[in-house]
Amino acid sequence: MPKITPNLWFDTQALEAAEFYVSVFPNSKVTNVTYYGEAGPREAGTVLTVEFSLDGQDYTGINGGPEFTxxxxxxxxxxxxxxxxxxxxxxxxxxxxxxxxxxxxxxxxxxxxxxxxxxxxxxxxxxxxxxxxxxxxxxxxxxxxxxxxxxxxxxxxx
Missing domain, CATH: 3.10.180.10 (2,3-Dihydroxybiphenyl 1,2-Dioxygenase, domain 1)
Structure with a gap:
């Protein structure tokens, strides 16, 4: 079976949320952070995605904007x-x-x-x-x- 990773859409708080979640659950960590580049659509250098693991379960957070909650x-x-x-x-x-x-x-x-x-x-x-x-x-x-x-x-x- 392929690996399934929940992807959580945030406005701008993906890294903050991931850091909060890894502080709540044992055996958890942020594993990767990517950033928007010059192509946008957000300001270059701002966080695009955050990959994190909560006690062995992988998640991805994306700063996609306010369109979805x-x-x-x-x-x-x-x-x-x-x-x-x-x-x-x-x-x-x-x-x-x-x-x-x-x-x-x-x-x-x-x-x-x-x-x-x-x-x-x-x-x-x-x-x-x-x-x-x-x-x-x-x-x-x-x-x-x-x-x-x-x-x-x-x-x-x-």
Whole structure:
């Protein structure tokens, strides 16, 4: 299978965003930066693309201009081992202008949507006991940042 690299369109903040993302995720780095030349369409010497890796997943950011922006139709899901990881990513990605949303969703300060999800959520939602799964679902629908203990308690009927 060919390698698939998500390409993220920014106005002018591709390098700033890449540096932010590599500061949030472990084992991450900016791997290459290219610049506009005399041919344009932007000012020569300004950042054109930024290649970066977030814990082994490659991305490219492009400073393409204000014509396109992010929306919730595309989001990145972060599978978190526990509440500590949920809290870490939630706090970092909502900092400095990020926006909290519902059911573990948020937008970072660049407008990119993320789902910060505890790994345990899948098991709760697919519990063989449909009533237990529905209680967990009902609890999740009332949350912004997901709370693992509260989800477990709801599933257990507590």
């Amino acid at each position: 992010f929306d919730e139709a595309v989001s990145f899901q972060i599978g978190c081992a526990d509440q500590e990881e949920v809290d870490h990513y939630w706090t970092r990605l909502t900092a400095d202008g990020g926006q909290e949303s519902q059911c573990g969703w948020l937008k970072d300060k660049y407008g990119l949507s993320w789902q910060v999800v505890p790994d345990e959520l899948g098991a709760l939602m697919t519990d063989p006991d449909p009533e237990r799964a529905q209680r967990a679902m009902a609890a999740m629908l009332k949350m912004q940042k997901l709370d693992v203990a509260a989800l477990r308690a709801a599933a257990d009927g507590a």
